[in-house]
Amino acid sequence: MALAHPEGTALLELEQHSRRHGSGLTANDLEGTWQLWQLWSRRQARPMPAAVALLRPLGACLAITAMDGGPLGVRNSVQLGSLQLCFVGEGALRGRRPLLVFWFERVELRLARRLLWQRPLPRPGNERSRPFFALIASRRQGEEGWLAARGRGGGLALWRLAPPAP
Structure with a gap:
């Protein structure tokens, strides 16, 4: 049976709870590859x-x-066939909620696992100007799970844990 993820009102209630009491999420709760599910x-x-x-x-x-x-490794990517565009960097948890503050150090273009091109990115000097996710909640059960967070621009995202690579 699939692990149910929150929708609509339930997700907003989790966000209100997180704002008042914090999500309690740790680096270990975040570890994994999360596939975008809903925005x-x-x-x-x-x-x-x-x-x-x-x-x-x-x-x-x-x-x-x-x-x-140390810092968390953060990788944001999209893929078309075996062509992949990746933003690679680091992040850290800040505050009680907490926020996942991150920055990208380079952008990469890969074909399958082969690196075709990469370029370093400037690191924002001021932590206040860095992108972040305000972490709302996460649940895991076996190899299934979900993660909800609101981004710096105000959008709300729900991800599902990707199955382990074969």
Whole structure:
């Protein structure tokens, strides 16, 4: 049986709880590859089907790796066939809620696993100007799970845990 993920009102209630009491999420809770499942804009309580219809087939995902006591590894990518565009960087948890503050160090273009091109990206100097996700909640059960967060621009995202690679 699939692990149910929150929708609509239930997700907004989880967000209110997180704002008041924090999500309690840790780096270990975030670790994994998360496939984009649903998006809501800042101004609408309804899902954004057009954006999801574009991003889901492109395999939009967020991969987070916990590194021993150091920053988190963050990788945001889309893929068309075996061609993949990746933004690779680091992140850190900040505050009680917490926020996942991140920055990208480079952009890569890969064909299958082969690196075709890469370019370094400037690191924002001021932490206040960096992108972030305000973490709302996450649940896992075996190899299934979901993660909900609101981005710096106000959009709300729900990801599903990707199955382990064969």
